Amino acid sequence: MLVDSHCHLDFPNFAEDLPSVVARAKAAGVSRMVTISTRVAKARTYETLSEAHPEIWHTIGTHPDGAGDEPDVPTEAIVAHTHHPRCIGIGESGLDFHYDNAAPEAVQERVFRRHIAAARETGLPLVIHSRDADAEMEAILVDEMARGTFTAVLHCFSSGARLAEVGVELGFCVSFSGIVTFRRSHDLRAIARSVPPDRLLVETDAPFLAPEPHRGRTNEPAYTADTARSLAQTLDMDFAELAALTTANFHRLFHKAAG
16 A cells, blocks of 8 residues: 655645545555644634545644745744644644745744754654755754754655755655656666665645656646556565565654654
């Protein structure tokens, strides 16, 4: 069985057909999926989704693209939402310097550090988003780890080899999405081969980044199997071995879901 460790099932793409989306995922061997928070203000939405579907878990946090909308959510408020029995992680949060209209870097950093504090306090893993911010992300992670340990996953990894190396050194997992299946993703596949097997996760980031052979369509958790199949080939592993490995890694990191 597989786990889609990162998807956004609250997005409008799935509003009218979520039971079918879940059914297709199960038919493809994806037994669990985590719908990832982008706004703390939407906590009840994520709770409702995970309460209604035993296959779905959720996280709580503010995406860096929304840091300007939620610049002052205190760590205590994030922690309070983790008391929900289906909430298994913090985030996604991080840095995204790709768009000119994003929140100022200082705001993104302040929001991100509060999420790190929440992960440290709760013992739940932090789901890290990093785009066009490798050096800044490395500096924050190293600094924060020196203040106190926490666990995390570098989600939808598409950064440079150095950030993957730093993440592994800090004890984090690295999650690969459909990008790893793209024809021109040679460097990313090389990075995947460098990550210790016990740190690998797979995800869709649905509804975005559908893997081959579904590229151009709305992504969904069932397609986790296609990413896992491609990653297994990259690592010269059997598909079943890769599926068992990443599922075990998921439950070790997201330990609340394993209980």
